[in-house]
Amino acid sequence: MQLLLLIGLPIILILILGFALSNFMDGESPEIQAKIAIIEHNSEMEQFDQFIHEMNKETGFNKRNIASMEKSLPIQTLKSLFHSKKLAKMIEVKETSVSKKDEILNDNTYTAVIEVPEDFTYKYLFHIMLNDGEIPQLRVIGNEQQQIGVDVIQSIIENFQQQLTLGAFIKKNGINEQALVIPDSLFTNTRTTIDQNKAVTSKDYYTVGMAVMNALFIASTIGTIAFKEKQTFVFNRIILANMSRWIYFSGVLFSTVIFASIQLLVIYGFAWFVFDVTWSNLFAFFIITVSLSIAISGIAVLLTAISYQIRSETITNFFSSAIVSIMALIGGSFFPIGDSSEFVRVIGNFTPNGAGMSAYLSILRGNALTDVITPILYLCFFGVTMIIIAALTFPKRREMV
């Protein structure tokens, strides 16, 4: 029953966490449906024509720039930004006249109103070409009841305004007239990962997180069973049957390795079929699983040795009720806590579950066995150290009653 729980519980947790936190983990934005209105006080093309007309009077004006300027008029660019494939899914844009401004402001279905001040484009071009006056500012009026949407629109407009200022600066300093053309890429926030490996999904992450966390419970479960064997005199019976205490010790050790490996394999097997958590490098996966199981068995024998020595299972209970949770937290089983602090990440990798998790995730990203040698060696080192401490702590011959 206990063993079934140790396998069933992580699967349930993976299901819950994987689904609940999939957006958070997969870097997807929450679905926003916003509706905005762009109100222009006067036509941008008229302003452009007026500007060209006036500039033609200037002697130094290069007429070859007219075409490129026409292509990159700010309001036109802003509109095309909102009509881009990604934003169009989320944001519905209505272009309207100043006369309807009050009506729109009273319409609660609108998330925000972007008001383009009078002669915005004219003033903008004038500032760029003649270095005269200030860059005009767009005005955003938000609907308080749709705060998330307003924040998104505000952010887009601020970004847009910054690009205008940057373009003006570049032009003013004679860097390149082409800077006037606001490239599309400035507005498309393409997410790229540093390495070009497979991205880890929330299901991948929580499969690994829950598997390594629950593997720790194998240590406390075996420790509890071992202590019960002492309490009920079964251990003494074994010793009196001329069995060496080291055979018993090894029994605890190897049964933990076996149970932890089986538990991990069952959970990952289930996740493979149900959540499509696949391992391209099975050899590396098995090596990590065995290394983690050795580390877990080290904890199990240490818990057993201490509880035999102090004749109480307090230490095992404390481990399963408090230490596992702390190790799971700093090891990153609940969320990638290491992302928030380098210190926590380093500490987390010192926990067997944290080290195991790093190794598993690395393999899931498509890295090779050589890339995870450090956590694998650490897991083995951790396990062996625990086993040595446990052997030294385990009650000596005929001190065992």
Next chain:
Amino acid sequence: MLELVNISKKFKQNYAVRNLNMFIERGEIVGLLGPNGAGKSTAISIMSSLVEPTQGDIYFNNHRILKKPKPLRKITGIVPQEIALYIDLTAEENLQFFGRIYQLKGAKLKERVNDVLQIIGLTDRRKEVVKKFSGGMKRRLNIGVALLHEPELIIMDEPTVGIDAQSRNYILETVKRLNKEKNVTVLYTSHYMEEVEYLCDRIYIMDKGNLIASGTKEEIRRILSGEKTIVIKANRLTELFINELKTHPLINSINVEEKQITIMVAKEVNMFADLIKLAEKASLELSSVNIKTPTLEDVFLHLTGRALRD
């Protein structure tokens, strides 16, 4: 067969056992009596080689075995006070597991499991999980495990605690039968004097870590050969009456229960008149006064000042 010489065991500052001298001959049933905390379990642990004594020596077939207990372990079966079984396994699975621990394999293991199930009367229940067993059945299986490797010596630590009379009788008969038919030597500890009287040839009595008496049943009874036991019963007992008895110069020992007082006096003393007087003084109505020959229980009371089950 087995001899303990001057055995002491000290835990921190306290002696659990002090200067214990005991021997067990082949084919005997020896009783070890004592109230809780007398040191019986520690003595058994030392005897079975689980615990090393602080001082003293143990001889098995005239060989010192303190440092090398394997020969003793090989021929010893221990029945602990605890139910030392896996309760989620069946009776048969438990016997198979412990049989393997005793290095039994294949046909031999099967044969021993069948024999033991028959001895303890659980052949029909062999496939049932232990947790569904009654207390008595668990105790029988607990004994069965100790019989798997056909031990020459069985050490039984209160094997009948907390079970019904029927199971208790079954266990006592089993012990007697093993001793008679297979010449198994038994060291038997119990709280129940009648069990020890029924089973044992010789008895050791321990109290507070010390051995306070030993010998055959008759030898032990003879400790009180010059005395008699008087059992006084009343509907209620008063402090005044009890105190008067406790301070009476002719009473050697006294044991007070709820509605009964047992006193011990010299055989020639006539206490009857004194008892009537004291009862009148304390405004008590005595319901009965019985005079009897001292039992082992009375000897125990006399030696330790407390009843065996206190």
